[in-house]
Amino acid sequence: MAVVVALLGIPIAQAIYYSMTNWNGLTATWIGPSTYSTALSDPTFWRVLENNALLLLSIPFAIGIPLGIAALLHEHVRGWRFFRSVYFLPTAVSWVVIGMVAVQFFAYQGLLNKLLADVGLGSFQTNMLAGQRSALVALAITFIWSMLGTNTIIFLTGMSTLDPTLLEAARVDGLHRRQIFLRVTLPLLKRFVQFSFVITVISAFSALFSLIFVMTNGGPGYGTTTLEFFVYQSAFSLGQFGTGALYGIILFVIMVTVGLVQLRLIRSEDGEGW
Amino acid sequence: MTAAPATAARGRPTATVVRRRVRASTLFAIMCVIAVVMLYPFFYMLDNAFRNQSQFSGQGGHSTVSWGQLFTELPVWRELFNSTLICAVSILLILAVSTTAGFAFAKLQYRASGWVFLGVVAALMVPLQSIIIPEYVNLGKLGLINTYLGAILVYVALGTPFATFLMATYYRGISDDLIEAAVMDGLSYERTFLRIALPLSWPAIATVTVLQFIQIWDDLLVGLLFLQNPQQRTITVGLAALSAGRTTSIPVLMAGSFVSALPAIIVYLIFQRHLVKGLTMGMGK
Numbered sequence: 025m026a027v028v029v030a031l032l033g034i035p036i037a038q039a040i041y042y043s044m045t046n047w048n049g050l051t052a053t054w055i056g057p058s059t060y061s062t063a064l065s066d067p068t069f070w071r072v073l074e075n076n077a078l079l080l081l082s083i084p085f086a087i088g089i090p091l092g093i094a095a096l097l098h099e100h101v102r103g104w105r106f107f108r109s110v111y112f113l114p115t116a117v118s119w120v121v122i123g124m125v126a127v128q129f130f131a132y133q134g135l136l137n138k139l140l141a142d143v144g145l146g147s148f149q150t151n152m153l154a155g156q157r158s159a160l161v162a163l164a165i166t167f168i169w170s171m172l173g174t175n176t177i178i179f180l181t182g183m184s185t186l187d188p189t190l191l192e193a194a195r196v197d198g199l200h201r202r203q204i205f206l207r208v209t210l211p212l213l214k215r216f217v218q219f220s221f222v223i224t225v226i227s228a229f230s231a232l233f234s235l236i237f238v239m240t241n242g243g244p245g246y247g248t249t250t251l252e253f254f255v256y257q258s259a260f261s262l263g264q265f266g267t268g269a270l271y272g273i274i275l276f277v278i279m280v281t282v283g284l285v286q287l288r289l290i291r292s293e294d295g296e297g298w
Numbered sequence: 299m300t301a302a303p304a305t306a307a308r309g310r311p312t313a314t315v316v317r318r319r320v321r322a323s324t325l326f327a328i329m330c331v332i333a334v335v336m337l338y339p340f341f342y343m344l345d346n347a348f349r350n351q352s353q354f355s356g357q358g359g360h361s362t363v364s365w366g367q368l369f370t371e372l373p374v375w376r377e378l379f380n381s382t383l384i385c386a387v388s389i390l391l392i393l394a395v396s397t398t399a400g401f402a403f404a405k406l407q408y409r410a411s412g413w414v415f416l417g418v419v420a421a422l423m424v425p426l427q428s429i430i431i432p433e434y435v436n437l438g439k440l441g442l443i444n445t446y447l448g449a450i451l452v453y454v455a456l457g458t459p460f461a462t463f464l465m466a467t468y469y470r471g472i473s474d475d476l477i478e479a480a481v482m483d484g485l486s487y488e489r490t491f492l493r494i495a496l497p498l499s500w501p502a503i504a505t506v507t508v509l510q511f512i513q514i515w516d517d518l519l520v521g522l523l524f525l526q527n528p529q530q531r532t533i534t535v536g537l538a539a540l541s542a543g544r545t546t547s548i549p550v551l552m553a554g555s556f557v558s559a560l561p562a563i564i565v566y567l568i569f570q571r572h573l574v575k576g577l578t579m580g581m582g583k
Contacts (some may be wrong), residue, residue, distance in 0.1 A: 101322050116565070125342055269431040274428070275427055
């Protein structure tokens with residue numbers, strides 16, 4: 025057993041070790057910490073971070089919409105099991121495939137523009153993937169769509185753990201459905217909301233690679249390049265392995281910070297004893 | 299005077315029933331709309347896969363030309379084989395490590411086991427992009443780039459932490475008494491694990507298998523970097539490479555998308571329950 029544990033532990037320790045120390049990557053010459061200040065003063069880097077920050081704006085939607093869907097499913101109307109399977113289906117499908125269809129959806133002759141024309145908004149027809157900001161919006165929409173299933177399932181699981189007598193009591197007390205949802209269900213679901221928040225943030229930072237690769241390849245310009253994609257671009261398109269590794273470390277630091285803040289929040293709330 | 303409340307009393311349930319029916323139908327309608335939004339991409343994929351280039355660009359009608367093109371002009375079978383091979387070997391290795399390690403973390407006490415486990419959990423937070431460059435350099439030095447083994451090792455390294463975490467969580471749920479009784483009966487730890495713990499843990503094993511299958515099958519980045527040779531490409535990477543080329547006809551791309559998505563969808567439909575469990579089990583803490 026100890027051998028097995030060692031076999032497991034060593035590669036992980038190694039991975040952490042490399043992620044910490046090998047930031048100069050392939051560059052044969054040692055430059056020292058000054059590479060960090062060089063990288064941080066690169067305007068492209070800030071442009072990329074800005075994209076990441078803007079993508080975070082999609083998170084309320086990526087959590088709010090599934091929360092609504094889960095609430096609907098939890099009513100257990102006819103066929104809810106079927107709907108649950110359908111909503112969860114995108115989770116099984118590669119983001120490569122999702123991105124591929126999304127490209128067609130947002131394309132100039134795509135469905136989106138056709139829909140716009142049908143409702144008389146033909147003048148709004150654009151090729152969303154051609155503009156820097158609109159391409160980012162298109163990416164965000166696809167991202168939200170892809171996260172719907174996962175987050176819905178998390179909330180649905182959460183709702184099934186709720187004590188029905190509590191909701192019954194609230195109903196007897198004369199609360200409306202909406203009040204029950206806001207004042208009873210939602211606070212009880214806090215842990216699940218936090219969990220889905222973490223998953224969504226992690227995905228937004230580190231799982232969009234395939235989507236970006238297929239939909240926009242980071243473009244137009246740097247319009248949809250996020251930090252994770254920038255790592256790939258720097259190292260494998262531009263051949264700057266050192267810079268790529270450096271951005272990788274920055275990404276790592278951001279993720280750890282997010283994780284620690286999250287842990288902090290959960291701890292402090294546990295202290296309050298809910 | 300007495301009649302009025304009586305009618306009201308009789309009338310009220312009907313009103314409530316009506317309202318409930320309206321509500322139920324409204325909910326049902328909303329769910330159908332959402333279902334359409336979720337299913338539309340799949341419909342789109344299939345609809346356009348059964349067209350040729352001119353039918354796609356507005357002529358209408360359907361044909362199977364693109365399917366023929368897909369299988370004759372592109373190494374789809376080869377890619378499907380690669381995907382299957384890589385998934386199978388990776389998952390077997392992940393299971394071998396995560397079941398034994400998970401059991402050790404859950405049931406055996408040894409020095410610093412808590413810290414090692416913390417290390418495993420911490421490894422969950424490392425984004426792939428942060429380690430991919432050192433990993434690439436390392437495997438390059440070992441001559442493992444563009445070999446199945448190289449990609450498999452990366453997938454195993456990526457998948458094992460979460461799998462171990464899940465397995466440990468599961469084994470914690472098995473009573474200590476059972477394990478102790480087995481050990482008292484003279485079984486070695488190895489035998490206890492093989493004969494008692496392992497058979498008990500098959501639901502967790504199924505969960506790990508399904509999660510990893512979908513993850514590895516759907517992955518792009520690792521395959522893109524570590525399997526650059528078209529001979530070893532997985533189906534997902536092959537598809538992404540096609541789309542990057544922008545020369546392939548869209549109906550062929552759609553057919554390819556569908557072929558690559560199908561195995562994961564089938565696995566999902568069969569093992570849906572396990573997948574859901576795996577996703578939410580991360581909260582076990």
